[in-house]
Amino acid sequence: MQKTNPPNKFLNISTFLGCMLFAMFSYAQTTVTGKVIDEQTEPLLGVTVLIKGSSSATTTDIDGNYSISVADAATATIVYSYVGYATTEVPVNNQSVINVTLKEDLALLDQIVVVGYGGVKKSDITGSVSSVTGKELNAFPVLDAAQALQGRAAGVVVQSNNGGEPGAPINIQIRGNTSIGASSSPLIVVDGFIGASMPQANDIESMEILKDASATAIYGSRGANGVVLVTTKKGRNGKMVVEYNTNYSIQNTTNELDLLNADQFAAYQTQIRANNGNTIAYPQGPANTDWQDLIYTTGSTKTHQFSFSGGSDKINFYASANYFDQEGIIINSDFERITFLSNIDAQVNDKLKLGLNLFGSLGTKNGVSTQSTGLGGIGGGGDDVISLAMRYAPDQPVFNDDGSYNSGNTVGDLVDNPFAIATERVDETRETDFRSNFYANYEIIKGLEFKTTLGLSSETSKQGTYSPSSLEVTAGAVGGRAAIVNTRQRDVLNENYLTYKRDIGKGGKLTLLGGLSYQKTTTEVFGAAANGFLSDSFSFYNLGSAQTLLPATSALSVVEIQSQFGRVNFDWDDKYLFTATVRRDGASNCKK
Structure with missing residues (x-):
């Protein structure tokens, strides 16, 4: 009889494990x-x-x-x-x-894109230009359209200058930083007005971002960091259209730091003492305070927009009013702004067209110190509520037994507690911005048009800060401190240019542009500060009652720019494109 070998258990197990590993892989x-x-x-x-x-x-x-x-x-x-x-x-x-x-959507190639002093088909652009529609900008509620650009255009980075602070300026960078010390912000042009402030996203028809030298050259040296061209909405022929848009959103901190509680903090300090040869335990305070929970809150953003538009063959109109309100994620911080916009275009006759653009805004911001810099800041992080929430001892209470604010930080610097600074320190900014821009377009002969614009703008800003004497470390020694700065900027802009268009042969299209530009910017700044107040009732509005008046500051700046510019565009059969641009700027701040 033939002998049969028993099954090899090791072989079977190895085979089973191999199958399992193969399945897992x-x-x-x-x-x-x-x-x-x-x-x-x-x-x-x-x-x-x-x-x-x-x-x-x-x-x-x-x-x-x-x-x-x-x-x-x-x-x-x-x-x-x-x-x-x-x-x-x-x-x-x-x-x-x-x-x-990724390739551009071919359906968009026939879209007319604004490129500065005119528009061309997207397929005919020789420079690097990104276009964003108003619908894309209104995907979510934002402070202004600059914030809505984030993620909408290649090579464009949008950040807040101060984190999530309500009303904080928005910083735009096109293709990264272009300077170490100077500003890298692009030039903003709204309806042809150079250096204008950004309108609300609901009022924008389209936005073009000029990125490379070919696209930005028409704006000269001021376009070195890129150019953002904004075109606001206008009326269309037909019945009047009335719109109302509103939205509401909630904001929260995404990730608070996991800090020690009072017992853990006391044990940690006792261990530090023991490591240094000190056998006396750390005297734990009477409270267990989570300073982050005290300064952070649920923020919200709400917007309301009302607009009406319409027109006929002779005149078109668009008008809107916007209300924006934001409650910050840090207590006592908020921003409120009201804006209006109006566009009127009139076709006077077959050759003459007139238009008027009006814009205005009123804003109020109540800020909380989060960087320990700026007007009224004491530096060194002594009034930065976010860093203080991480530095202030958790075993200390918000208030002392007598009702005054606790300022007895047991470790590190002697500072006021973050809740006291967030609720007692005043930092108010009020801004107004009014702008008007008139244009006239006249067809001299077939293919040759002359356009002139006259724009005026006035921006004022008043920022006041007040630290009461109840903030013992920040302002107690001087009896309270106050400061106020007023800034006013006025702009006058006049531009005149000719545009000539002609078809050459069967497939050639020639466009010539030449013009002159003049802009004058006047900036006035005045600031005052004082220490020692008998009462906190008047905040920073009564510096004359202070015991110590600090030296006042003032400044005046006048800058004039005169420019000549020109551009040649040639398109042959939608295959061969040629663009040449020239601009010469003469500025008063660069004169000999």
Whole structure:
């Protein structure tokens, strides 16, 4: 009889484990990384990267890079989508690195894009220009349209100058920082007015971002950091249209720091003492205060917009009023602004067209010190409520037994507690902005037009700060401190230019532009400060009652710019494009 060998147990176990490892490997997550760029090799920020048929998604960073986990790398497909570009689908096919170039949506190539002193078809642009529609800018409630640009245009980065503070200025950078010490902010042009403030997003028809030298050259040296061209809404022929838009949103802190409570803090301080040879335990305070919970709150943003528009063959009109209100995520911080806008265009006859643009805004901001700098700041972080919430001892109460604010920080610097600074310190800014811009366009002969504009603007700002003597460390020694700064800026802008258009042969199109520009900017600044007040009732409005008046400051700046500019555009059969631009600026602050 033939002898049969018993089953090899070791072999069976090994086979089973191998199958298990193979199954685990088959269903393991694969991480796919890559970079998304446009056809000019510029990285695209904010591109949506989605696993098709699932909810797994991410977005590209400022350099166009992304990273996403894929469950089945053999069969999965990644979808790349971005505003103004054609959606692209790429099979993974077990790849770990996938770089993608997105192409512009061909349906948008016939769109007319404003490029400065005129407009051209998007397909005829030779420079780098991104276009954002008003609908895209109104996807969510924002302080102004500059904030809504984030993620809407390639190479454009938008940040608040002071985190999430209500009413904080918005900083725009096009293609990164262009200077170490000087400003990298682009030139803002609203309806042809150079250096204007950004209107509300609800009033904007379109926004163009000029990025490279070819596109920005028409604005000279002031366009070195890029140019943002804003076109506001206008009326259209037909019945009058009345619109009302409103929205409301809630804001919260995303991640508070996990700090020690009073017992943990006391134990930690006792251990430090023991390590230094001190056997006396840390004398723990009577409270258990979470300073972050005291200064942070739920913020909110609400907007209301009412507009009406309409027109006929001879005249079109658009008018709107906006109300914006934001409650900050730090107590006692808020911003409120009312704006209005009006556009009127009249076709006087076959050759003459007139137009008037009016804009105005009133804003009030109540701020809380979060950087320990600026007007009334004492420096060194002594009045920065966010850092103080992390530095102030958690075993100390908000108030002393006598009702005064506690300022007995037991570790580190002697400072006022963050709740006291957030609720007692006054930092108020009131701003007004009024602008008018008139234009006349006259057709001299067929193909030759002359346009003249006259714009006036006035911006005023008043910022006042007051620290009462109840803030013992910040202002107690001087009996309270107050400061106020008034700033006024006036602009006059006049531009005159000729535009000539002519068809050459069967496929040639020639456009010539030449003009003159004059702008005068006058800025006046006055500031005063004082210490020692008998009463807190008048805040910073009664500096004359102070015991000590500090030296006042004042300044006057007048800058005039005279420019000549020209541009040539030639298009042959929609295949060969040529653009040449020249501008000469003469500025009073650069004279000999």
